[in-house]
Amino acid sequence: MFLNRLTLAEKEAFVSLAVHAANANGIAEDKEYEIIEEYCKEMGISFFDAKNVIDMDRIINVFKDAEEMHKKIALLETLGLLYADGSYDDKEKKFVTDYANRIGLNDSDVEIQDGLINRYLDLIKEMCETLQ
Secondary structure (H helix, E strand, O other): OOHHHOOHHHHHHHHHHHHHHHOOOOOOOHHHHHHHHHHHHHHOOOOOOHHHOOOHHHHHHHHHOOOHHHHHHHHHHHHHHHHOOOOOOHHHHHHHHHHHHHOOOOHHHHHHHHHHHHHHHHHHHHHHHHOO
């Protein structure tokens, strides 16, 4: 939704972040990779070759100096990705919290973005139910 606001360097780092997030629990779902492909389209960059994923330290370096809004965009979109398979498990939660803390966001930021994603998903579900 908001990824087009990121800088080119942030977009490229975000795609790697998304791949790491999709693999955080050791189970990379096809749905997650479909969403990563959609993220690439939204950002106007080529679909990312998972073999070219940059390491988390480089991703952290890109986002720790980013604008606060850009940090929160990356966090929000990562959470959206992790909810895509219908499950947000403890390994994924740890991944998100560790990432957020390393780029200068706190647990409250994570909770707020998590709450927003859940409200968004509930609204989408409710809209779909009214169409039946």
